[in-house]
Amino acid sequence: MSVISISKREELRRLAESAIDKKAIYGEDIDLSMFEEPEEKEEVDELSKLPPEIQNVAASSGIDITEKDRAGSFVQLDHSVIYQKIQSAYKGQLEIMDIRDALEKYPELEEYWWKAVRVDQDKYTAYAELHPVHGYFIRVFPGQKVDRAIQACLLLQENAKMQNVHNIVIIEEGASAQIITGCSIAPKVREGLHIGISEFYVKKGARLVFTMIHNWAEGFYVRPRTGIIVGDNGTYINNYVLLKPVKSIQSFPTAILEGENSKAVFNSLIYGLKDSNIDIGSRIILRGKNSAGEAISRAIVADRSQIYARGTLIAQNDDSRAHLDCRGILFSNEGMMYAIPELVADKSPKSILSHEAAIGPIAEEEIEYLMTRGLSKDEAVSLITQGFMDVKILGLPKHLEDYIRKMIELTQKESM
């Protein structure tokens, strides 16, 4: 039973009910009745006991089945939390659990539940509140520096189902962690919907690098709703990687830099394939003194894909600065890219906001230059593309960086 007070639950229900038909500002509207809620499943005690096809798709989203390089793991399959573990060396540094269990255990979660994301933002947030939900609760204890990544995996195994998750991550004062989340589906899943509410709280002097790898299917809808609140001297780095086709994804995470000297960085690498409709943005609200933000996105449009790359920087403190860098390449005559950088200086005449946005082909001069070094035209285009999708901007440990680089190479080979 949730420890959230009755009054708060009633208030949330009222707000959610008022928004259940509220269309999102961006992205096509989805008829939620098309998808069923899946049944609950049994837990497993080792990741290697998951069905092989599930292990494969998890691995393709950056999940380490052996857990060798991980501090802890969380796996949700369809609507069931089937695995949660902290490696013994990390016990006492962090906790990972089903959000439902966390809500029963910790009364203080009431103050975090729907704080960074509004419950009545749209019909997807409303749905998440009004229907049974799982998801992960990850908390890193004060002062703990977790030196290996924590992995979370959200998978769908059944076709035409809806996955509804609500995650909360709290990085307590002075702590630091790296979380890698892989979202993926079993090979037989052709269509479905993932609604993912994620709320991040990065406390004073804390640091979180959150990397999300999405691996969906051509008939799959995805509606993440993400909010981040960063305290004094806190740093939040968000990496987003999408290299597989999707029917439609719309996401516009918002980081609120409440604290003095707080910082947020959003990096995204997006490869639009087939008929994907991709609407990805990032919004940074600079509220704290000397807060700083950066949003970098690299997008490749192939096939008939459409990519909307949004970025909004809102300065609400005189002493704040942020930069937005959005670049795209169209490889196809049938694709579309729409870059929308927005800068808002809100009663903060001394704040400094800047952006550079560019869409254009690979320069012939660059291809020819590499050809004079012995690369064929295709090899040159491939190398420049990999350089454009520069994995180094993500600032990941080498093994993860290499892994994502290989995924990009593979995507590129398949699409060319």
Add this chain to the structure above:
Amino acid sequence: MLLIEDLYVEVGGSPILKGINLEINDGETHVLLGPNGGGKTTLLMSIMGLPRYKVTKGKIYFKGIDITNLPPNERAKLGIGIMFQKPPSIRGVKLYQIGEITLRDGKDGDRIKNYAEMLNLINHLDRDLNYGFSGGELKRSELFQLLCQKPELVLLDEPESGVDLDNIALIGNVINELLGKEDKIKTRRSSGIIVTHTGHILEYVNADKGHVIINGKIICHGSPRDLFEEVKKYGYGRCSECL
């Protein structure tokens, strides 16, 4: 090594080279002089095979193979390398990656490091290729790539332009290494063509033959130093009288 027969080249529909004949033997270094727009760079680019430079007549042979219609990468593989005057920058592609790609006999981290050290580029290996490099750094980046590639025919387009005096000796030394100037003359195989405006590079690199190109034609051959003395004294105005 290289034989050019009656070469005509157009750029963007305009004829630039108008009947070039040139032969470069194994181990020889030639210098191309001439006023701006005369066709020096066009000749180098045509030998390298850049697609913008369209051969409308004539042939280019390298080591006896007709390369007139080969793409640049095939020419590079046969052993032709070029140092651009103004190379492009490529963001996201690192200098060390190009080193690895151009090493003709496989990846060898030590050699890449040695060449980078030789050219004071150790701190540039992890940087985006030529991005934000100064004039001198660009030249050294080009030479680094050529050292990795080890071409038999080295095409150098204004290697000293934009380079300060401290760096010009270093650049001269590396060019000498590329051209195998330390090898015995009898066994020296590497050949080169140096396009130079100022002639400064000739204080560091010995060249065997010189040619003056004006208006797309080679109008004069001779000792590189003699030709330079002539140009210094009289400019290209007097050369034009020979057209």
